[in-house]
Amino acid sequence: xxxxxxxxxxxxxxxxxxxxxxxxxxxxxxxxxxxxxxxxxxxxxxxxxxxxxxxxxxxxxxxxxxxxxxxxxxxxxxxxxxxxxxxxxxxxxxxxxxxxxxxxxxxxxxxxxxxxxxxxxxxxxxxxxxxxxxxxxxxxxxxxxxxxxxxxxxxxxxxxxxx
Numbered sequence: 001x002x003x004x005x006x007x008x009x010x011x012x013x014x015x016x017x018x019x020x021x022x023x024x025x026x027x028x029x030x031x032x033x034x035x036x037x038x039x040x041x042x043x044x045x046x047x048x049x050x051x052x053x054x055x056x057x058x059x060x061x062x063x064x065x066x067x068x069x070x071x072x073x074x075x076x077x078x079x080x081x082x083x084x085x086x087x088x089x090x091x092x093x094x095x096x097x098x099x100x101x102x103x104x105x106x107x108x109x110x111x112x113x114x115x116x117x118x119x120x121x122x123x124x125x126x127x128x129x130x131x132x133x134x135x136x137x138x139x140x141x142x143x144x145x146x147x148x149x150x151x152x153x154x155x156x157x158x159x160x161x162x163x
Contacts, residue, residue: 007066007067007122008065008067009048009049009065012044012047012048013045013048016041016042016044016045019041020038020041020042023037023038023041064154064156065156066118066122066125066128068156069118069128069129069132070115070118070119071160072132072153072154072160073111073114073115073118073132073135074115075153075160075163076107076111076135076139077108077111077112077115078163079144079163080104080107080108080111081163082163083104083144085101085104085105085107085108086105086108103138103141103142104138104142104144106138107135107138107139107142110131110134110135111135113131114128114131114132114135117131136150136153136154
C-alpha cells in the first residue's frame with residue numbers, strides 16, 4: 001500500500017537524488033543519455049528550492065508545504081464535524097447568508113473536495129492554495145477562528161490545538 005500523503009520537500013529532494021543514482025545504473029555505457037536524464041531530474045529541484053549563487057537556497061515555499069496544508073485542512077474538517085456542521089452542500093446562489101449555517105456547510109463541501117485534491121493532484125498547487133485561502137477567509141468571516149489563530153495554523157512548525 002502506498003502512502004497517500006503529499007511528499008515533503010525533504011522527501012522530494014531525496015527521491016531526486018535516488019533517481020539520479022538509479023540513472024547511473026540504467027544508462028551504463030550511454031553517457032549522453034545519462035546526462036540528458038540527469039539534467040531533467042535536476043530541473044525538478046526548482047519546484048522545491050532555487051540557488052542562484054550555489055550557496056544560498058531560496059525555498060519555493062518556505063512556509064506551508066502540501067503535507068502541512070493537508071494536516072490543517074483535516075483539522076478544519078474535524079472542527080466543523082465537532083460543530084455538527086453537516087451535510088456538505090454546494091454553494092447556494094444567494095448574496096446574504098447572515099445567521100445561516102450555509103457558509104460553513106459550503107466550506108465543509110470544499111474541504112471534502114480539497115483533501116483528495118491535495119492527496120491525488122499535488123501539481124494543482126495554485127488551485128489548492130486558492131481553495132485553502134478561501135476556506136481560511138470564510139472560517140474567519142464566520143467567526144470560527146481569529147486572524148491570529150489562522151496565521152498560527154499556517155506556520156509550518158506550529159502545533160494545532162485539539163479539534
